[in-house]
Amino acid sequence: MGPVCPHPNPPPQAREGTDLPPDIDLPPMQAAAITDLPAPRRGRGLGWGRVTLAAAAILLCAAAFARAASAAGIPADYSPMVIEPKVKDGRTEFDLTAAQGRAKREHKRLYVYLGAIDCPYCRLYETFLRENAHELTQEFARDYLIVDLRSSLSVKASMLYFRVGAESLDYKAFMERIGDERARLLVYPSVWLFSPELKPLMQMPAGTGTFQTVPEQLEILQLVQ
Amino acid sequence: MIRALACCLLAAAALAVSVAVPTAYAAVGGLPTAIGHADSSPEWERLREKMFGTRTIDAASGRVQLLVPLRAAYGASVPVRIVSKLPQTASLYVKRLYIVVDKNPSPVAAVFDLTTEMGQADIETRLRVDEYSHVRVIAELSNGELHTDSRYVKVSGGCSAPPNRDQLHNIGKTLLKLPEGVKMNAPTPVDLQVVHPNDTGFELNNVTVMFIPPHFVRSIKVTYADRKIFDADLDFSIAENPAFRFNFVPHGAGELKAEVEDSKEGHYVGRLNVQPSD
Numbered sequence: 001m002g003p004v005c006p007h008p009n010p011p012p013q014a015r016e017g018t019d020l021p022p023d024i025d026l027p028p029m030q031a032a033a034i035t036d037l038p039a040p041r042r043g044r045g046l047g048w049g050r051v052t053l054a055a056a057a058i059l060l061c062a063a064a065f066a067r068a069a070s071a072a073g074i075p076a077d078y079s080p081m082v083i084e085p086k087v088k089d090g091r092t093e094f095d096l097t098a099a100q101g102r103a104k105r106e107h108k109r110l111y112v113y114l115g116a117i118d119c120p121y122c123r124l125y126e127t128f129l130r131e132n133a134h135e136l137t138q139e140f141a142r143d144y145l146i147v148d149l150r151s152s153l154s155v156k157a158s159m160l161y162f163r164v165g166a167e168s169l170d171y172k173a174f175m176e177r178i179g180d181e182r183a184r185l186l187v188y189p190s191v192w193l194f195s196p197e198l199k200p201l202m203q204m205p206a207g208t209g210t211f212q213t214v215p216e217q218l219e220i221l222q223l224v225q
Numbered sequence: 226m227i228r229a230l231a232c233c234l235l236a237a238a239a240l241a242v243s244v245a246v247p248t249a250y251a252a253v254g255g256l257p258t259a260i261g262h263a264d265s266s267p268e269w270e271r272l273r274e275k276m277f278g279t280r281t282i283d284a285a286s287g288r289v290q291l292l293v294p295l296r297a298a299y300g301a302s303v304p305v306r307i308v309s310k311l312p313q314t315a316s317l318y319v320k321r322l323y324i325v326v327d328k329n330p331s332p333v334a335a336v337f338d339l340t341t342e343m344g345q346a347d348i349e350t351r352l353r354v355d356e357y358s359h360v361r362v363i364a365e366l367s368n369g370e371l372h373t374d375s376r377y378v379k380v381s382g383g384c385s386a387p388p389n390r391d392q393l394h395n396i397g398k399t400l401l402k403l404p405e406g407v408k409m410n411a412p413t414p415v416d417l418q419v420v421h422p423n424d425t426g427f428e429l430n431n432v433t434v435m436f437i438p439p440h441f442v443r444s445i446k447v448t449y450a451d452r453k454i455f456d457a458d459l460d461f462s463i464a465e466n467p468a469f470r471f472n473f474v475p476h477g478a479g480e481l482k483a484e485v486e487d488s489k490e491g492h493y494v495g496r497l498n499v500q501p502s503d
Contacts, residue, residue: 180298181297181298181299181302182298182299184299184389185299185387203294203296203297203298204296204298205296205297205298205299205379205380206298206299209381210296210379210380210381211296216379219295224295225294225295225296
């Protein structure tokens with residue numbers, strides 16, 4: 001079964017066969033508008049109004065792109081360890097080896113976040129983190145190393161792999177290995193809590209919707225069950 | 226060109242606003258969090274009156290305990306464990322167990338009619354929980370006393386979760402297992418599972434975009450050597466592929482039998498021959 005982003009109107013899937021992170025899909029009208037911009041013609045005067053309008057549009061487009069791109073992922077305030085996947089032969093593999101090594105050295109638990117660049121609910125959770133950074137960053141930093149795995153909705157469970165050392169397991173096998181009940185269905189976003197030895201600390205829910213308030217996020221960090 | 230620029234400007238502005246003002250999408254949580262496990266709810270108050278009238282329900286005795294995780298992996302499969310602190314003896318035993326999910330569309334998930342043949346009235350199963358809600362167990366003892374325990378559970382979407390329909394060819398297949406073998410003359414755990422989608426009527430068929438009609442296990446009757454262990458009246462608040470762990474006390478060789486009936490009048494039977502040496 002494919003990944004699920006718990007959104008009533010799922011966004012378009014990211015383009016198949018591209019390396020991650022994929023481009024952000026634009027509405028067709030906007031994409032066309034950008035590519036159809038004609039080059040300024042020499043020898044003919046271009047009204048200042050048109051130039052100003054074009055410049056404003058380009059600046060707005062560029063700003064929007066920059067903001068959208070920078071918005072994806074755990075906010076920088078949390079000093080996440082970002083792991084980009086290796087994409088090869090239809091496999092999207094995240095190597096957790098370095099994260100585990102760092103967690104062991106720093107005697108910290110791992111807060112592993114799997115987000116998708118094209119998943120609205122991932123953006124919601126990341127926005128929640130950003131807006132509450134002043135209350136949460138210290139709470140995270142005390143006990144956790146945040147690991148930010150950046151995927152795409154097009155990466156289905158059968159294509160998603162996790163590597164630890166020499167062993168690489170697909171999503172289902174990995175989840176069964178750690179005894180996680182979410183093996184049946186890949187949901188973006190997903191969070192795992194691990195000890196430095198990569199032992200799961202608590203069965204986590206699918207998605208992040210049940211801990212998008214500060215008290216509930218703290219419940220998760222404190223392993224309240 | 227002007228039109229193209231205007232389109233770009235509008236689209237870019239809309240995108241910029243949507244990114245710059247994320248509070249427009251701020252659905253983040255927002256559900257009540259300061260709710261105690263032992264609290265009541267309007268739904269429960271109404272239900273309690275209908276089911277038990279003015280009878281006293283003791284929530285402090287500890288005679289029955291409910292174990293449910295605060296957050297489960299999926300709302301459609303929330304593990305629930307009921308532990309009775311009272312052995313099933315002829316003088317006093319748990320006669321009936323009710324499982325209630327306050328905010329489910331059909332809140333009474335199960336009613337178990339129990340006997341002393343269980344030895345110990347402990348039951349495990351999995352529930353659908355549709356939104357943040359209390360889950361409750363009410364134990365009615367043979368002397369008429371009512372005891373309860375409850376847990377507040379933070380999951381949602383359990384009644385409309387995407388159905389798993391890859392085992393429809395096995396519908397009704399009823400399996401009985403003894404995970405710890407036979408304990409002669411002592412409570413012996415049994416795992417019972419019925420392969421069944423337990424459709425709620427709130428699930429959407431992704432292909433036809435039509436709601437899947439309700440079709441769920443209505444009742445299960447379990448006997449051992451023709452003696453009743455328990456009867457259960459069930460509803461779609463039980464998770465798909467209804468699964469139960471319970472006890473029975475074997476006194477010799479006999480057949481463990483589970484008779485299952487669903488809401489479309491499907492009848493299924495599972496059997497397990499139990500030998501003292503198993």
